[in-house]
Amino acid sequence: MNLIPTEEEALLQQSARKFLDDKASVKAFRKLRDEASTNGFDRGLWREMSEMGWAGVLVAEDSGGVGLGHRAAGVLAEEMGKTLVASPFLSSAVMAATALGTAASSESAALLPGISAGEIVVALAVDEGHKHDPAKTTLHAKPHGNGFRLNGEKSFVVDGHVADQLIVAARTSAPPTGLTLFLVDPKKKGVEIERTATVDGRNAARVRFDNVEANGDDIVGDIDGGWSILERALNAGRAALSAELTGVAAGAFGITNQYLKDRTQFGRPIGAFQALQHRAAHLYCEIEVTASAVANAGRELDRDPGAAAGAVSLAKARAIETARLAVSEGVQMHGGVGMTDEFDIGLYMKRARVGTEWLGDYAFHAERIAELRGF
Amino acid sequence: MARDDADAPGGRACSLERLGNQDGLSRVWGKRMSGELSAEDFRADIKNWLEANCPPAMRGPMRDEADICWGGRNWVYQSHEQRLWLERMAAKGWTAPTWPGAYGGGGLDRTEEKVLREELDAIAARSPLESFGLWMLGPALLQFGNEAQKQEHLPKIVRGEIRWCQGYSEPNAGSDLANVQTHAEDKGDHYLVNGQKVWTSYADKADWIFCLVRTDREAPKHRGISFILIDMTTPGVSTRPIKLISGKSPFCETFFDDVKVPKANLVGELNRGWDIAKYLLTHEREMIGGGARGLLGVRALGEVLANYASDEDGQIVDPMLRTDAKRAEIDTWAFMLTLERFKDQAKAGRGVGDASAMLKYYGTELNKRRYELMMTAAGTDGLEWEGERSNDGALAREWLRTKANSIEGGTSEVMLGIIAKRILELPGG
Missing domain, CATH: 2.40.110.10 (Butyryl-CoA Dehydrogenase, subunit A, domain 2)
Structure with missing residues (x-):
C-alpha cells in the first residue's frame, strides 16, 4: 500500500486548497460564527463544494456521486480542517452516505443523489x-x-x-x-x-x-442488522474526522510557526529561542507521524472497509493527541494574544476539542487497538 | 558451534551452492532483460529461492545482539547456518540488493527490493549481514568514490569480507562534528595522519575505517575536512574499548600515531569531505530512526508484556502499564507507517532529506520509551545482570544501550535544531 498521494489526490488537494483559501478562509468561518448562523454552515458554499463533487466523494457514480473513496475524502477533510471550514461534509457526505450506500436498498439509494448534490442533509x-x-x-x-x-x-x-x-x-x-x-x-x-x-x-x-x-x-x-452498517459509517466518519483534526493541527501549527517568526521580544524573533524551536520541531514530528496514520486509514478503508477498524482507531487516537498538542502549544506560544478572541488560534483550540469527543475519544480508540493487539 | 575455517566441509558445499546460484541469477536476469519475467514471476522466483536457501535456523527473530552477523576478516560465525546464509545471499548480491551488479550488488530496483524484503519478512528471515560498509561507506562510495575505489571496496562489503567502522566523533567534536582535529598532512606520496577518534563503533573488530580528517587548518572549519579510508592494520593505528553502562563495549577510542595513508584512499575531492559526511549523516539518521536491525533493540514489546505482565487470557494486569502499553503501541504503529510513507516517497524519486532528522528523533525516543515499558513489565526479573535465566541480563543491557540511541548519530536536541532551522525555517539564535 502506498502512503504518498496519487497524482489524482495531489491535484484534488491543490484545487481544494485554492478553492478554500478563496471562499472558506478562517475569516469566513469567523464571520459565520459572529453572525450566529442557525444553520451552522453556509448553504451557498456547501452547494459550491457539492458542485465540485465533494459531497459525492463517497457516493458511487450511478447514484450521482464521484466515488473517489475514503483517502480522497480524507484529503478534502484535511484541507477543510486547515481553515476550520464548517459544512455537513462529515455528517452527511461521509457518514450518512456511507450508511445508505452500504445498506444498498432502493429506499436508501434514493437519498444518495440528493446528498451528492448537496441538496439534502442527512445526519x-x-x-x-x-x-x-x-x-x-x-x-x-x-x-x-x-x-x-x-x-x-x-x-x-x-x-x-x-x-x-x-x-x-x-x-x-x-x-x-x-x-x-x-x-x-x-x-x-x-x-x-x-x-x-x-x-x-x-x-x-x-x-x-x-x-x-x-x-x-x-x-x-x-x-437487527444495523451494527455492521453503523460501524462502516462510523469508521468512515472517524477516518475523515481524523484527517480534519490533522488539518486543524497543521493549520494551528502554521499560524503559530508564523507567529514565532513575526513576534519580537528581547530584540529578536521569539522563534530564535531554542526552547521554542525544540517544542515547535517536536510538534512538527507529531503532525507528520499522525499524517501517516491518517493516510493509512483512508487507504485501508478503500482496500477493505470491513477490516479497517484498527487503522481507523489508530488515526483517530493519533489525531486527537496531535491536535491537542498543536492547539495548546499554539495558544501558549502566542502568549497573551493567544487568549484573545481576535486571534484565530483559539478557534482552532475549540474545534480540536469538539473533534476529540466526536466519534470516540482517545481512550475509546486506544482500547479498540488494545483489544486488536491482545493487550 | 562457531565455524570460521574455509576448509570445513560446509565451506566447500557453500562454494558449490554459489555456482548453482549464479546460474539461477543469470537465468532470472536474462528473463528480466527480455521482458519475460512478470512481477508475479519475480516474486515467485524469490520465494522459491528463499525457501530452498534460507536455513531454518536463520528464520525467526534474533534473540539478542549475538545473533547479528557482522562479517570481516576476524569474524567467528556463530553457526554453520549463519555462514551458509551469508554466502548464499552474498552470491546473489542480496546483502546489498540495490547496488549495481558490477560491484557485487543485487542490481534490483526499489520495487524489486521491496518484493525481496517482503518475502524475507514473510519467512522471518534474519538479516544475513549488517555492517557499516553496507549502511554507510557503500552508499558514500557509490555517490562520491572513483571507479577504482568502488571496484576495490564494494564487492568485499557485499560478501562481508571486510568489516568497516566509522571515524567521525572526537573528544572535541561531538554535536559539533565539523570541529574534527585529527590531522592528515600531505607528505607528497601519502598522508600522515595523527589524532584521536572516539565512539568508533566496533573499531577493535573492524578491518578498515572511514574517517573525517582535517586537511586544511586555515580554511573555515567545514571547508578543511576530507574523507579518507584507512586500513586498521597500518602501523600506528590502535584502539581501546570504552566500557558502557550496559557493561558492554561496542565503542572504542581509536588513535592515529604517524599513520601513513596512500593518497589513493582519499574519497571525493580534497577538503570537500563535509559534503560526504552530511550525505552519510542523513543516511545514518534514516537508518537509526528506522530501527535498522543491528543498531536498535531486537525485542518486541508485545512479547515482553505477554511473558511478564499478562493474565491467562493475555490481558495486561496492571492498568497503568496497560495504558502506557496502549500509548506506546499507538505511537509505534504510527511511526512504522511514517517510515513506510517516507520509503514510498523515496521510491517515487523524492528524497527524504531533512525529514530524516525527524525519523531519527522520533524513532530513538520511541525506542527508549518502549524499553522503559519492558523493564517495568519485567519488574525485578529485569534487574538480573548475570546468569542463564536472564541471558546475562540481556534485557537490562539492551535497556541501557537504548539510552545512546538519542545521542549517537546526532542528539535529539541536534535533530530538533535541524528541523527548526531547515524545515520550519525558524531564525538562527
Missing part, C-alpha cells in the same frame, strides 16, 4: 450519553402494528438541527450489536429537536423520540 443519530459508545445504545424500537415505535433520546447529533432526514440507531435486540437503523423524517410526529450551539461555534442537536412511528421501508439495511 446520523447515534450518541446518547456524554460519551460516544454505540454499543450502549438504549433508544429502542418496538414492534407496533405493522411497524415500530421509537422511544428514547439522542445527543450530539451533528447537523441534526438542519437535517432533512435522520439515520437513527435503535436497540431492537440484545446488546451490544442488536441494533437497527431507521430513517426518520425529523418533521414526524413525536420527534423533538433541540439545537445545541457548541463551543466551536457550530451546532448539534438533542433529539427526543416519543412514540415515533416507523415502518419496514424506513429501515436502513435489515432488522
Whole structure:
C-alpha cells in the first residue's frame, strides 16, 4: 500500500486548497460564527463544494456521486480542517452516505443523489450519553402494528438541527450489536429537536423520540442488522474526522510557526529561542507521524472497509493527541494574544476539542487497538 | 558451534551452492532483460529461492545482539547456518540488493527490493549481514568514490569480507562534528595522519575505517575536512574499548600515531569531505530512526508484556502499564507507517532529506520509551545482570544501550535544531 498521494489526490488537494483559501478562509468561518448562523454552515458554499463533487466523494457514480473513496475524502477533510471550514461534509457526505450506500436498498439509494448534490442533509443519530459508545445504545424500537415505535433520546447529533432526514440507531435486540437503523423524517410526529450551539461555534442537536412511528421501508439495511452498517459509517466518519483534526493541527501549527517568526521580544524573533524551536520541531514530528496514520486509514478503508477498524482507531487516537498538542502549544506560544478572541488560534483550540469527543475519544480508540493487539 | 575455517566441509558445499546460484541469477536476469519475467514471476522466483536457501535456523527473530552477523576478516560465525546464509545471499548480491551488479550488488530496483524484503519478512528471515560498509561507506562510495575505489571496496562489503567502522566523533567534536582535529598532512606520496577518534563503533573488530580528517587548518572549519579510508592494520593505528553502562563495549577510542595513508584512499575531492559526511549523516539518521536491525533493540514489546505482565487470557494486569502499553503501541504503529510513507516517497524519486532528522528523533525516543515499558513489565526479573535465566541480563543491557540511541548519530536536541532551522525555517539564535 502506498502512503504518498496519487497524482489524482495531489491535484484534488491543490484545487481544494485554492478553492478554500478563496471562499472558506478562517475569516469566513469567523464571520459565520459572529453572525450566529442557525444553520451552522453556509448553504451557498456547501452547494459550491457539492458542485465540485465533494459531497459525492463517497457516493458511487450511478447514484450521482464521484466515488473517489475514503483517502480522497480524507484529503478534502484535511484541507477543510486547515481553515476550520464548517459544512455537513462529515455528517452527511461521509457518514450518512456511507450508511445508505452500504445498506444498498432502493429506499436508501434514493437519498444518495440528493446528498451528492448537496441538496439534502442527512445526519446520523447515534450518541446518547456524554460519551460516544454505540454499543450502549438504549433508544429502542418496538414492534407496533405493522411497524415500530421509537422511544428514547439522542445527543450530539451533528447537523441534526438542519437535517432533512435522520439515520437513527435503535436497540431492537440484545446488546451490544442488536441494533437497527431507521430513517426518520425529523418533521414526524413525536420527534423533538433541540439545537445545541457548541463551543466551536457550530451546532448539534438533542433529539427526543416519543412514540415515533416507523415502518419496514424506513429501515436502513435489515432488522437487527444495523451494527455492521453503523460501524462502516462510523469508521468512515472517524477516518475523515481524523484527517480534519490533522488539518486543524497543521493549520494551528502554521499560524503559530508564523507567529514565532513575526513576534519580537528581547530584540529578536521569539522563534530564535531554542526552547521554542525544540517544542515547535517536536510538534512538527507529531503532525507528520499522525499524517501517516491518517493516510493509512483512508487507504485501508478503500482496500477493505470491513477490516479497517484498527487503522481507523489508530488515526483517530493519533489525531486527537496531535491536535491537542498543536492547539495548546499554539495558544501558549502566542502568549497573551493567544487568549484573545481576535486571534484565530483559539478557534482552532475549540474545534480540536469538539473533534476529540466526536466519534470516540482517545481512550475509546486506544482500547479498540488494545483489544486488536491482545493487550 | 562457531565455524570460521574455509576448509570445513560446509565451506566447500557453500562454494558449490554459489555456482548453482549464479546460474539461477543469470537465468532470472536474462528473463528480466527480455521482458519475460512478470512481477508475479519475480516474486515467485524469490520465494522459491528463499525457501530452498534460507536455513531454518536463520528464520525467526534474533534473540539478542549475538545473533547479528557482522562479517570481516576476524569474524567467528556463530553457526554453520549463519555462514551458509551469508554466502548464499552474498552470491546473489542480496546483502546489498540495490547496488549495481558490477560491484557485487543485487542490481534490483526499489520495487524489486521491496518484493525481496517482503518475502524475507514473510519467512522471518534474519538479516544475513549488517555492517557499516553496507549502511554507510557503500552508499558514500557509490555517490562520491572513483571507479577504482568502488571496484576495490564494494564487492568485499557485499560478501562481508571486510568489516568497516566509522571515524567521525572526537573528544572535541561531538554535536559539533565539523570541529574534527585529527590531522592528515600531505607528505607528497601519502598522508600522515595523527589524532584521536572516539565512539568508533566496533573499531577493535573492524578491518578498515572511514574517517573525517582535517586537511586544511586555515580554511573555515567545514571547508578543511576530507574523507579518507584507512586500513586498521597500518602501523600506528590502535584502539581501546570504552566500557558502557550496559557493561558492554561496542565503542572504542581509536588513535592515529604517524599513520601513513596512500593518497589513493582519499574519497571525493580534497577538503570537500563535509559534503560526504552530511550525505552519510542523513543516511545514518534514516537508518537509526528506522530501527535498522543491528543498531536498535531486537525485542518486541508485545512479547515482553505477554511473558511478564499478562493474565491467562493475555490481558495486561496492571492498568497503568496497560495504558502506557496502549500509548506506546499507538505511537509505534504510527511511526512504522511514517517510515513506510517516507520509503514510498523515496521510491517515487523524492528524497527524504531533512525529514530524516525527524525519523531519527522520533524513532530513538520511541525506542527508549518502549524499553522503559519492558523493564517495568519485567519488574525485578529485569534487574538480573548475570546468569542463564536472564541471558546475562540481556534485557537490562539492551535497556541501557537504548539510552545512546538519542545521542549517537546526532542528539535529539541536534535533530530538533535541524528541523527548526531547515524545515520550519525558524531564525538562527
